[in-house]
Amino acid sequence: MRLIDLKVINFRNLKNLSLNFFDVNIFYGENAQGKTNILEGIYFLFSGKSFRTKNEKEIIRWGEESFYLKGNVDWQSQNLILETALSGEEKRIKINQKNLKRYRDMVFLFPIILFSQEEIENFKKGPSQRRYLLNRFISTLSYKYHKALSEYYKALYQRNLTLKNERDVSLWNSTLIRLGGYILFERRNVMEEIKRKVKEVSNNLLGRDFLEVEYLSSVPLGDSEEEMLKNFETMLKEKEWEEKRKKYTLVGPHRDDVILRVIRDNVKYDLRKFGSAGEKKLGYIIWKLAQVEILSENRKEKPILLIDDLFGDLDEDKQRKVWEGIKNFQIFLTTPIRIEFLKDFPHFLVKNGEVILNA
């Protein structure tokens, strides 16, 4: 997949921009000029949402009533025109002039991998944010997973409502177990793959193991989907009385978590709680690079990488090694200062919402 160009109207501080893109696109400039806003615009064009806010109205340029994004995209050997407009509360997304109804499906259609400070912050916040990030990644890998997840949450909502009303939940159990067992098994498999890749990437980048990832499941993990389903069923039975008392579903994929640990001098510690700022960034970059590799090995459609202000934090040796892992993708990278060894790639100077190529 490749973004050929982008038109932006009234998106945050970007008033009216028309940009043509390359394989590597570097946005540089002082703080608060609109670099991240451009990445947010690209992310929005491809996913129908922002990575910074749920309140989409705040994205509309102050004093205006709507924003508009349009991009030509090379996608599965065809040219697609993607358009997004937000006017007041009304959001419209079009692909080749046709309204897209289920824009949640964009996560699978258009694989995007974001590296951002916002995600590092979200990773620190709580299990639901970490589950969201894992779900987002697996949804870009598998449409089946993406669909099962949304059906699981619908079934969970109904089951919790039934528990709240002190009615019999057994009607919802088979759906919950079927979908939940599949989701758990898929997560277990993807996390195993991430584990392997994280080891490879750490060794490549640092010459040693740096990060360990673990999936913490509320249901004992099994070696097959059937076993997972059985385990989930058993756990639900075990929790039956407690659930009646607490009035919500106590086990399942909606209760799980992901933990990242730093490995140092044979000691392992929770990156989120004990990691230094530098370790957190490095750990996060390794975790993301592992995902880039998995995605490109498993999907024909090449992901686009959006890298917001993280590259410059690495020393040059690590920058060069990270570059080796990402250089074959279309990249949109922001940085407040120019990066010496990338100086020959196209640079867009961003100043007060205006953009000048190769300034």
Ligand SMILES: Nc1ncnc2c1ncn2[C@@H]1O[C@H](COP(=O)(O)OP(=O)(O)OP(=O)(O)O)[C@@H](O)[C@H]1O
């Ligand atoms: N809805 C909006 N309308 C107009 N301007 C906005 C809106 N939302 C945010 N901004 C402006 O966008 C600017 C931030 O832009 P952005 O986050 O892209 O900065 P940046 O160039 O990435 O900076 P940094 O290097 O500090 O991350 C803020 O200064 C803010 O004034």
